[in-house]
Amino acid sequence: MRESKARPRSDVHAREGGTASARALRASRIPEARGQQQGHHSVSAMEPQPSVRTEPEPGMFHPAGRRDALCERDEQEKLSGVVKRVHRKLRRKYIEVGDFDKIWREHCEDEQTLNEYAFAMKSLADNHWAKKCDGEGRIEWCRSVCQEYFMDGGMKKMLEKDAKAVKHAAAASGTPLNPDSSQPSLSFRNDKLRLLDVGSCFNPFLKFDEFLTVGIDIVPAVESVYKCDFLNLQLQRPLQLASDALNAFLRQLRDPIETLPGQLFHVVVFSLLLSYFPSPYQRWLCCKKAHELLTLHGLLLIITPDSSHQGRHALMMRSWRVAIESLGFRRYKYVKFSHMHMLAFRKVSITTSSDLVSHNYPEMLYIPQDFGTLDEDDAFRDSCQPARSDSEDEQLARSFTELPEASYDSDSGESQSGSAPFHELEDPILLYS
Structure with a gap:
């Protein structure tokens, strides 16, 4: 065995110091080397960290961006x-x-x-x-509902359901069926849908090729919109003409429009219209006039503003449904967006009942502002309401069966079972009025 010789303490300290210095130097280089291998730079903990520049989102921190946002x-x-x-x-x-x-x-x-x-x-x-706008927006929603109903089999599906319901009702009552030979045309792919946009302002549906659009307003914002007071529009007897002749008639309308024949349009749109009127009766008259202007199985599309949460005005929406269906409609779609209700009704009968006003149906087209419970400034956002009574809570609980989870087909079997007769005297808001 070799004898190990003792080293002087100074030499040991020097070597230990040198070894420690080498280790520290190597340690400081290892992260740098690793960083270079990984494609980024690292520095030792003893060195100051360099500032990292990141691009801010447009308009977030830039003074000009803030000014633009504030101005907007x-x-x-x-x-x-x-x-x-x-x-x-x-x-x-x-x-x-x-x-x-x-x-x-x-x-x-x-x-x-x-x-x-x-x-x-x-x-x-x-x-x-x-x-x-959330989702597809109100105009695109109207377009998609028309596409689904007229071109993708929605109308056919609803007519089959109607026929099945009539058959079951006849079997239950023991009455013979009267076959209806007048079936509507279900092919719209080679023909334009005649659409009346009431309160159109700037004619947003004009850009869609599938529509032959007639936009009307009391004060048009663009030249393509006709001047027309819809409340005082006079209706004439329906024209007994072929579809292409009806299209030609619409293309030759003169401004202002004071009269129109009935049963002329496949679609009538009330976009942010009904809440314009301060009287429920005027809203009801608009819906009645829309029924007379629509062809059988045509669509009435209603968009009305409401920034409240989905369940807050459920009772009001149920009341609207009953009032509008009393005119000869049946609700086809309902969806609640963040800031508006979107409703689609299909016309299921040519005539309406002669005893509508006495049943208080017009008053059922109310909005919160009619009672002074919601200021106009708060019409598009949630606000506090007075506490409800027990009867109101019970009625509201029943009305939650009307709420959609997303797009809602009220012609489904489930929704029809929820269409129990709803009398206006059961509505505490109408009692108050």
């Missing part, structure tokens, strides 16, 4: 204020005077207010609502 918000609030002031003015006059015909006539003669309103609505639709 201010512009939207200003335009919304114009719309809300017009609505408030109409409601206030209706409460004070009570004569809606007089109020509406004066309103239609106030060209300055109407022009400001038309400009505000078009600017909101072009520059603000189009950027912030």
Whole structure:
């Protein structure tokens, strides 16, 4: 065995110091080498960390971006204020005077207010609502419902359900069936759908090739929209013409429109229209007129604003459904977006009952502002409501069966079982009115 010689302490310290220095140097280089192998740079803990530059999201921190966002918000609030002031003015006059015909006539003669309103609505639709709508947006939703119903078999499916229901009812009552030989045309792929857009403002459906669109408004914002007061529109007897002749008739309409033949359109759209009127009776008249203008099995599409959560105005939506179905409609679709209700009704009968007003159906087309429970400024967002009574809670609980989870087909078997007779005297809000 070799003898190990003792080293001087100074030499040991020197070697240990050198070894420690080498280890520290190697340790400082290892992360750097590893970082280079991984495609990024690392530094030792003793060195100052370099600042890492990241690109901010557009408009988040840049002063100009903040200014643009603030300007856009201010512009939207200003335009919304114009719309809300017009609505408030109409409601206030209706409460004070009570004569809606007089109020509406004066309103239609106030060209300055109407022009400001038309400009505000078009600017909101072009520059603000189009950027912030949820899902497909109200115009695209209307288009997709028409596509599904007229072109993708929706109407055929509903007619088959209607026939099955009639057959079961006849079997239960023991009455013989009367075969209906008049079946509607189910082919629309080679023909345009005649669409009436009431309160059109800027004619948003004109860009779609599948529609032959007639947009009407009391003050049009664009030249393609006809001037027309829908409440005072006079209806004539239906034209007994072929489809291509009816299309030619619509293409030759003259401005302003004061009369139209009945049963002319496949689709009637009320986009943000009904809440414009301060009287439930006027909303009901609009729906009645839409029924007369639609062909049998045509669609009435209604969009009305509401930023509340889905269940808050469930009772109101059920009341609307009963009132509109009393005119000869059946609800086809219902969906609640973040800021609006979207409803589709199909026309299932040519005529309406002659005893509608006495059943208080017009008053069932109410909105919260009719009772002063919701200020116009809060019409598009959630706000506090007074506590409900026990009877209201019970009624509201029953009405939750009406709510959709997503797109809702009220012609389904489930929804029909939920269509129990609903009398206006059971509605506490209508009792209050």
